[in-house]
Amino acid sequence: MNAKAVKGIAFAAIILVAIPIGLSAKDPAGSVLVWNPVLSSSIERLTAESRTFREAIDALGLTGRHAVLTTPDHLPERITIDFDATVLAQAYPLTAERSRVDTVVVVFNIDLLQKLSGLSMSAIDFEDDLDRIVAHEVYGHAIPVLMAGNLSGHCADPAVGQSAMASCAVQRENVIRKEMNLGLRLDYGRESLALAHRYHH
Secondary structure, three states: OEOEEEOOEEEEEOOOOOOOOOOOEEOOOOOEEEOOHHHHHHHHHHHHHOHHHHHHHHHHHOOOOEEEEEOHHHOOOOOEOOOOOOOOEEEEEEEOHHHEEEEEEEEEOHHHHHHHHOOOOOOHHHHHHHHHHHHHHHHHHHHHHHHHOEHHHOOOOOOOOOOHHHOHHHHHHHHHHHHOOOOOOOOOOHHHOHHHHHHOO
């Protein structure tokens, strides 16, 4: 079954609820499973530098639910995800019976981020932008759904005409940004990323 994107988060159905195996790294609580070393490094920075993010990951670990972080070229098997290659990231809650959600797959388009930034993946500006995106997708979108255990936890991106600062997901992202000195997000889109400022010079 194909996933359908809805306001910054997409919903997918999963036939088998089991977590895919063979992951390259995971956080100490086992609640964030990562299939990419660049994403793993971002999670390490977020948990080290943001108390709020770290506490959220610890709380998620008590639920037995998981966020799976991956890239478009390493999508979990048996799940059909219609990922839009023009976006930087997308979260996909995997719904089981009675709309239960035990897993959210978050796909990060790292290659697109690198192409837009023109930076190496070890550059500070690249890492900062990736951390901003991971904070938004994981803390802003995935964790609220996983803590609720169903889609009632959906934390939305700004609606049409709504201020970015009024959106649930951006408000949550800004908590992490503030703790990590990554600047507050005042708009919705790529203008809040370092890569946008590179185009202005």
